[in-house]
Amino acid sequence: MGFxxxxxxxxxxxxxxxxxxxxxxxxxxxxxxxSLTGPTESFDFLESKTKQYEESINNPISIFIRM
Numbered sequence: 001m002g003f004x005x006x007x008x009x010x011x012x013x014x015x016x017x018x019x020x021x022x023x024x025x026x027x028x029x030x031x032x033x034x035s036l037t038g039p040t041e042s043f044d045f046l047e048s049k050t051k052q053y054e055e056s057i058n059n060p061i062s063i064f065i066r067m
Contacts, residue, residue, distance in 0.1 A: 006030065008038030011045045023053055 008014065008030075018026045030036065030046060 003035065004033045005035040005037065006033040008036055008042035008046065010039060011041045014042055014045050018049060023049060023056070027053055 027049060
């Protein structure tokens, strides 16, 4: 069995990937790794998107209000 590690790129690249793929696909990609490394700012960005996703699941109407 392998150990999957990922280095998080800078926030600008993560943001482009997020905008291109959407919230769910973006998070699904990083969820599969056993370990993440990279800049603190990239972790903060990933954490903010995870919270956004969790809020949308708990309150689906809030997605439409933000638009």
